[in-house]
Amino acid sequence: KQxxxxxxxxxxxxxxxxxxxDVSPTGLDFVKxxxxxxxxxxxxxxxxxxxxxxxxxxxxxxxxxLRDFTNRKKVPTVxxxxxxxxxxxxxxxxxxxxxxxxxxxxxxxxxxxxRQTALKAEKEEVTRLYNYMVELxxxxxxxxxxxxxxxxxxxxxxxxxxxxxxxxxARSIFQRHMRSLTV
Numbered sequence: 501k502q503x504x505x506x507x508x509x510x511x512x513x514x515x516x517x518x519x520x521x522d523v524s525p526t527g528l529d530f531v532k533x534x535x536x537x538x539x540x541x542x543x544x545x546x547x548x549x550x551x552x553x554x555x556x557x558x559x560x561x562x563x564x565x566l567r568d569f570t571n572r573k574k575v576p577t578v579x580x581x582x583x584x585x586x587x588x589x590x591x592x593x594x595x596x597x598x599x600x601x602x603x604x605x606x607x608x609x610x611x612x613x614x615r616q617t618a619l620k621a622e623k624e625e626v627t628r629l630y631n632y633m634v635e636l637x638x639x640x641x642x643x644x645x646x647x648x649x650x651x652x653x654x655x656x657x658x659x660x661x662x663x664x665x666x667x668x669x670a671r672s673i674f675q676r677h678m679r680s681l682t683v
Contacts, residue, residue, distance in 0.1 A: 515599035517548045524554035530562050547598045551591050555612045556581035579612030586615045630661035634677045641681045645671050
């Protein structure tokens with residue numbers, strides 16, 4: 501009875517839980533995480549999203565066992581790498597959809613591999629466009645980084661590149677181009 505009262509108090513007002521399962525070889529003990537996840541799924545009575553964290557360095561030997569379990573229990577899973585920024589947003593999107601629907605809607609979660617491929621292509625395209633913009637707009641060897649940055653602060657190519665790679669990398673490409681102008 502005490503456990504039930506605590507459980508009700510803890511879960512009151514919570515629509516969805518996220519269980520972050522570290523699938524890396526250096527992560528938490530697999531068995532402990534697995535047992536905690538199993539207990540959580542049995543006792544919560546609320547939807548649970550399982551996030552396979554550190555998927556960029558996944559330990560494959562346990563993954564098949566996890567997949568079998570989550571498929572049997574029909575637990576929505578998302579393969580995540582915060583380091584690579586892959587599918588992090590998918591966890592929050594799924595939580596919002598589950599909370600809104602109060603059931604398990606058709607999920608449509610993008611796999612880690614598909615998202616990684618798409619992100620790589622996006623990075624290549626953003627880099628190509630930024631390099632093209634730098635080559636096209638920087639023709640005066642007297643322009644400074646501050647002037648260039650101020651002039652291009654509203655440029656979609658500049659903003660996208662800085663968002664993905666940071667202004668330090670953008671400046672590095674700018675400086676490399678400036679050096680090529682003086683040769």
